[in-house]
Amino acid sequence: MQTSLAEAIIAAAMGYGAVGLAIGAAFLVFGIGRLDGGAHGAYAFRPLLLPGLALLWPYVVWRWSGGAAPGFAGQRRHRAAHRWAWIGLAVLLPALFLTALSLRTPVGDAPVRIAAP
Numbered sequence: 001m002q003t004s005l006a007e008a009i010i011a012a013a014m015g016y017g018a019v020g021l022a023i024g025a026a027f028l029v030f031g032i033g034r035l036d037g038g039a040h041g042a043y044a045f046r047p048l049l050l051p052g053l054a055l056l057w058p059y060v061v062w063r064w065s066g067g068a069a070p071g072f073a074g075q076r077r078h079r080a081a082h083r084w085a086w087i088g089l090a091v092l093l094p095a096l097f098l099t100a101l102s103l104r105t106p107v108g109d110a111p112v113r114i115a116a117p
Contacts, residue, residue: 017054023061024053031064 003011028049033040053060105111 016057020054020057021050023057024050027053027060027064035063 028046032046032049039046
């Protein structure tokens with residue numbers, strides 16, 4: 001029986017997803033408490049992680065097997081960068097919104113029809 005390329009791609013994607021779901025479920029039950037201390041005892045958010053774990057299962061296996069030390073040295077720098085990014089967004093987004101409100105066409109003005117050149 002000859003299969004088409006599309007069927008082979010679909011079968012590979014389904015296999016990848018099945019392996020990812022199995023590893024993700026096992027990680028949520030047995031491994032997340034060891035890698036993330038904040039996740040210990042927090043069970044309500046774990047099902048929300050399953051789709052991401054299923055897609056990123058090779059990285060999850062690598063981290064779970066000890067491939068990267070928890071709390072790596074760059075974590076403080078990343079958090080500082082995120083803090084500045086959030087502060088910047090907190091200033092920039094309201095400024096953009098207020099600028100858009102000030103530049104919009106007043107409600108009473110009729111739209112202008114532009115002719116083609």
